[in-house]
Amino acid sequence: MAKYMLSVHSVAGEAREPMTDEERQESYKQIGLLEAELKSTGAWVFSARLHQPDTATVVRISAGEVVTTDGPFAESKEHLGGFYIIEADDLDAALDWASKTTAAVQRPIEVRPLWDGSGA
């Protein structure tokens, strides 16, 4: 078993047909079903949806002082909108979950293994 992060990526200001209320309801329903399935099969470890990146704050050490600045850390068009931490046998199993996730949230999903301390 290995753990993977499935991160949901959004592109700011991306030209996308705005969802109708009906579509949004359907998407929420799909996400609900997906999360229920993740939990019932024991694959779910943790998941979260994030606020917009302009709500972020960055803390760093500069010249020995802690400096706090208005975020986000990386000024990019693409940002992390949320993530799932799941447990799966191998990459193929993780990719199956990612396929279901991208269908439910209608966003690209990045699948990345969590480091397990083995140095692999």
Place this chain on the structure above:
Amino acid sequence: MDREPDRPRDLEAAGKLEEAEVGRIFREEYGRSVAALVRVFGDIDVAEDAVQEAFAVALRKWAVDGLPPNPGAWITTTARNRAIDSLRRESRGRELLGEAAVMSPGHVDPGKPEQEGRVQDDRLRLIFTCCHPALAVEAQVALTLRLLGGLSTKEVARSFLVSEPAMAQRIARAKRKIKAARIPYRVPEDHELPGRLRAALAVVYLVYNAGLGSEAELGLCSEAIRLARILIRLMPDEPEVAGLLALLLLTESRRASRARADGSLVLLGDQDRGLWDRDLIDEGQAIVRACLRRDEPGPYQLQAAINAVHADAATMEETDWSQVVALYDQLFAVAPTPVVALNRAIAVGEVHGPAVALALVDELELDNYHPFHATRADLLRRLGRNTEATAAYERAAVLAPTDAEREFLERGGRTSAV
């Protein structure tokens, strides 16, 4: 179907083992041994190091004792024992040995000798690991050649015009990803097989075409054919695997006639058909006939069938062009790309004349593809529209990938020496 590579004639005469013979065994057995050890130890680097070490031992030992009865099995056993010894020496290794017994799909105890029957399946597993869609295509090709073909990193680098350190990095990164992301070491299940098999076949086809593109890398063509033969032995019931092998054999049969001394390509109609390799044609056509009987066509089988029709004809004029058009119609139905449409148009031109073909060609959006302009030029010339033909040749020449090709097109598609 599998042809045994020629043993050097003087080997028996000399009565001793030559390094070339070990080299041949290396190419034949490397992938098999690495694949078996990856299953046992669940780690590609461990497997590769051990197999390389076993070959180094073999080179010394066989020179004195002669070849063992089954050199491949000797290599695998020696490599497995070496790997166990070196893993026992380090603590991480002991951990890995413990894991290997649990993790590997067959629950094999690496300390115990195993049955021979599974070994071929191991190579199939390794092919699907190397050609996993989570790896970039360049990495898939490099890993396949490295792990299954036994090519050195240097050889793989040279074949793809990449520096050796860059290729070493590409291979190391791919191996790291396989390990970290746990890209599985198994044959895909039935429902995943079509897509995964497509990727593996594409890698073999890419290897072949990389060899075809450069006279210096012809070894890649035979390597691709060897990989296709391995695939067909491992998956005899997959028609597209048979189709790919037939396509490669039939393409290979024309090798001697397809390029001039300066490296420029000879069009099919201008090739000296007496140079075509009849053995390869016979083998390829036999596979095509078996595919037709099975009647589950796919893109590789259809391309092979088109090549089989050409191989049947003693001259360009005697070609059964309506059969070629019918096959292109089928190919376009499953692979509707502009390049297929272009080739179909050329075949239509042979049946219905250049005007009909030109009308079809002019509908295609292939402005950056030099064969598109070369085809237009040829059709325009046949229609007597010489000014337009010249312009099209010039456009094709600008886009041509090699100097030889460019010069050939600048001469209006005529050879200079004839």
